[in-house]
Amino acid sequence: xxxxxxxxxxxxxxxxxxxxxxxxxxxxxxxxxxxxxxxxxxxxxxxxxxxxxxxxxxxxxxxxxxxxxxxxxxxxxxxxxxxxxxxxxxxxxxxxxxxxxxxxxxxxxxxxxxxxxxxxxx
Amino acid sequence: xxxxxxxxxxxxxxxxxxxxxxxxxxxxxxxxxxxxxxxxxxxxxxxxxxxxxxxxxxxxxxxxxxxxxxxxxxxxxxxxxxxxxxxxxxxxxxxxxxxxxxxxxxxxxxxxxxxxxxxxxxxxxxxxxxxxxxxxxxxxxxxxxxxxxxxxxxxxxxxxxxxxxxxxxxxxxxxxxxxxxxx
Numbered sequence: 001x002x003x004x005x006x007x008x009x010x011x012x013x014x015x016x017x018x019x020x021x022x023x024x025x026x027x028x029x030x031x032x033x034x035x036x037x038x039x040x041x042x043x044x045x046x047x048x049x050x051x052x053x054x055x056x057x058x059x060x061x062x063x064x065x066x067x068x069x070x071x072x073x074x075x076x077x078x079x080x081x082x083x084x085x086x087x088x089x090x091x092x093x094x095x096x097x098x099x100x101x102x103x104x105x106x107x108x109x110x111x112x113x114x115x116x117x118x119x120x121x122x
Numbered sequence: 123x124x125x126x127x128x129x130x131x132x133x134x135x136x137x138x139x140x141x142x143x144x145x146x147x148x149x150x151x152x153x154x155x156x157x158x159x160x161x162x163x164x165x166x167x168x169x170x171x172x173x174x175x176x177x178x179x180x181x182x183x184x185x186x187x188x189x190x191x192x193x194x195x196x197x198x199x200x201x202x203x204x205x206x207x208x209x210x211x212x213x214x215x216x217x218x219x220x221x222x223x224x225x226x227x228x229x230x231x232x233x234x235x236x237x238x239x240x241x242x243x244x245x246x247x248x249x250x251x252x253x254x255x256x257x258x259x260x261x262x263x264x265x266x267x268x269x270x271x272x273x274x275x276x277x278x279x280x281x282x283x284x285x286x287x288x289x290x291x292x293x294x295x296x297x298x299x300x301x302x303x304x305x
Contacts, residue, residue, distance in 0.1 A: 002292075002296065003289050003292045003293040004293070004296050005293075006271070006274055006293075008289075008293070009271075009275055010274070013275045013286045016286055017285075033247075035132075035136050037133050037191075037192040037193040038192070040124070040132055040136070041129065045129065045132055045236075045240060045243055048243050049242070052242075052246050052287060053288065055284060056285055056287060056288070059285075064280070065246065065247055065280070066247050067247050067248075069136070069140060069186055070186065072188055
């Protein structure tokens with residue numbers, strides 16, 4: 001369906017609400033996307049967009065997605081950090097596709113993807 | 123250099139977020155007759171004093187804990203490459219306004235790019251910030267405001283926003299296509 005007006009959006013919102021009430025989430029996760037100039041130039045916007053899309057598709061509750069500035073590792077951008085169960089994992093050299101895999105593997109199933117980890121903090 | 127104007131817009135909006143703005147206005151004005159393209163980004167953040175303002179176009183100046191600040195210098199470089207200029211007005215406690223002008227048909231002017239994604243990335247991660255967007259092309263104009271949209275759609279937080287985010291992007295893209303076609 002082509003979305004051409006606010007009324008179309010209202011209908012979609014009502015539909016979405018019906019569906020989301022059926023499921024409940026469990027995770028308590030914070031995802032931070034580095035959005036400095038370096039991150040943006042390297043593709044952080046597309047990475048963040050894919051993360052938001054994946055969270056919405058999987059209907060994950062209690063996952064917060066936010067942004068940070070440059071953290072000084074510009075050559076490893078796009079970077080995201082995933083904070084879950086007291087552990088903070090920084091992933092680097094990402095793409096939208098890798099970010100989706102992090103959602104399914106780390107956020108949903110608790111399996112850290114070691115190959116892409118830059119740094120871990122406990 | 124960024125591949126899309128929308129990426130520069132996102133970069134400047136990130137500055138506004140860090141300046142604790144509660145409202146960011148983005149305006150694009152295209153005029154075929156005068157061959158001008160004007161991008162204005164205005165916020166009500168903490169603003170800058172004269173000292174900071176004087177140095178903000180220097181790539182080796184930043185207020186964050188790092189060595190370089192490339193956002194504004196890159197945009198300024200693009201404006202001068204495209205026969206335009208970058209002007210910044212700022213007042214401490216009141217906010218900042220950045221105005222970038224370009225020759226509309228300049229070969230080095232990058233495409234606007236994925237504007238819906240730029241706006242929605244900021245909206246989804248900072249729903250509390252009001253984003254006002256306006257695009258004027260000759261006699262056509264369209265605009266929207268995230269605060270009004272959230273009220274109309276009953277979106278209260280990220281949990282409400284995420285399921286409709288993709289649809290909002292499609293709606294923005296539809297409006298952008300309309301204005302490009304001159305409807």
